[in-house]
Amino acid sequence: MLEIVIPAYEPDEKLLILIDSLKNTLRNTTDFDILIINDGSSSEYDTIFTAASKKGCRILSHRINQGKGAALKTGFSYLLNSGFKGAIVCADCDGQHRPSDILKVSAALKNDSRLLVLGCRDFIGKIPLKSIIGNKLTSLLYTMISGQNLKDTQTGLRAFSSELLPWLLQINGNRYEYEMNQLLEAKDSNIVLQCIPIETIYENRNEGTHFHPVKDSFRIYLPIFKYLFSSLLAGSIDFILLFLFMKLTNNLLFSVVISRMISSVINFLCNKQLVFNKSKVSTGESFVKYYLLAGFMLLCNYYLIRFFTFGISLPLTFSKIVTEVLLFLLSYKIQKNYIFKKNKL
Incomplete structure (x- = not known):
């Protein structure tokens, strides 16, 4: 069983396109469900979430925006409390992750309960300069601190076993720093990190992202x-x-x-x-x-x-x-x- 967790803050039609693509790509290969966390989006986005619900997705909602890390934790708590057992893939709602890549990182788990699989981008092609600089700087800093070389520390495409849910829920951070903290805590908790190459996608120069280069980078580098x-x-x-x-x-x-x-x-x-x-x-x-x-x-x-x-x-x-x-x-x-x-x- 595969659970796809998608945190979403004020998403556009790309979320619905992703849902349709997942259904078309995965329905003949694996049994899966989609869990979407509405992270305090304004009411004008209700139509998007209603449409997603009609497509068979489960929707959890925050009353106010709490951040990507908090949204992921809400999804993880729901799965843990519901007794879910199987593979979990976290993906972004803005069209940066292909269904084929979501399936690829899920397949890489191979029933390993201590493995955290990262969908790592190669940053080849027309990539916004701020994205290249931000990822390179963060990867360099992470390598200096941890001694492990990861070429993409900011990827939102991650796969892991449901057995890691308790560990993921106790990691600090409610916004973008939460995903970096996962990587920093992994070695101490005997979690193995594995990079799987995926396609690099930045549509419209990534204008739909809610990542704030200064504020969110500060949170990532806060330790x-x-x-x-x-x-x-x-x-x-x-x-x-x-x-x-x-x-x-x-x-x-x-x-x-x-x-x-x-x-x-x-x-x-x-x-x-x-x-x-x-x-x-x-x-x-x-x-x-x-x-x-x-x-x-x-x-x-x-x-x-x-x-x-x-x-x-x-x-x-x-x-x-x-x-x-x-x-x-x-x-x-x-x-x-x-x-x-x-x-x-």
Whole structure:
């Protein structure tokens, strides 16, 4: 059994065309149903949803717009509570996904309950520049954080077993960042990601999309921004306390050690509660791991600066900047995957 979940906010006729195409393409190959979530569309779009209902689709509705992630979760909750068992494919309502590609990602599951299949676009042809830049940047950032190379992290075409529904429902995010959070949480939860090539479709330069490049990109990158804020906050506190204790004690060693201890505790608490949101992770165990990492990072900082400065004769300022950027990404990855790691399902 295949369930196709389609979140829809103020859709046009493309949604009805997709429904007809799915029925024509899939009716002779698999048993399927279509579940559409009306994410708070205005009343002028009621005719679209009424027509979809008459075509045999089930419609769930939000009273107000809550975001794509919230719409998907509404669909997932409905399927979980109804006891659905089988394959689930999430697709967009704007005509970007061909029925043949929906069938392709579904077939790739092969009854693997720990697999999340992504329909990955190759971005060949006449693609809006903002879409190319956004996808490339997000994919690069994801690779740096996770260590896994995915060429299309923003695809809305995804297939998975109904056994993953509880996992999907506990992932944070109600808007476009929800789909990125799925990918970021996958490794910790022993979920395997697999890319299946699909056709790249952008009709009318993707003018029908409700994706806001600035606002929604900020939500997608928010975990990195929060980590950066935590690091800058701790660095600022360390800087201020260093001069304060120097003025009070005139003892450099004492001032450096105490200011670093205080700022590092603040950084640890911010990362645990704000950045990685792991309030249920053991504080004692993660605290020990955090300071072991801090010692390791200190050694790496020294040897990298030494290598860049004396080994390949780079200016000290440039060596410091390069080192901090490299260690920033490495530290984020280690803290996410090991120190504040969520227990596997």
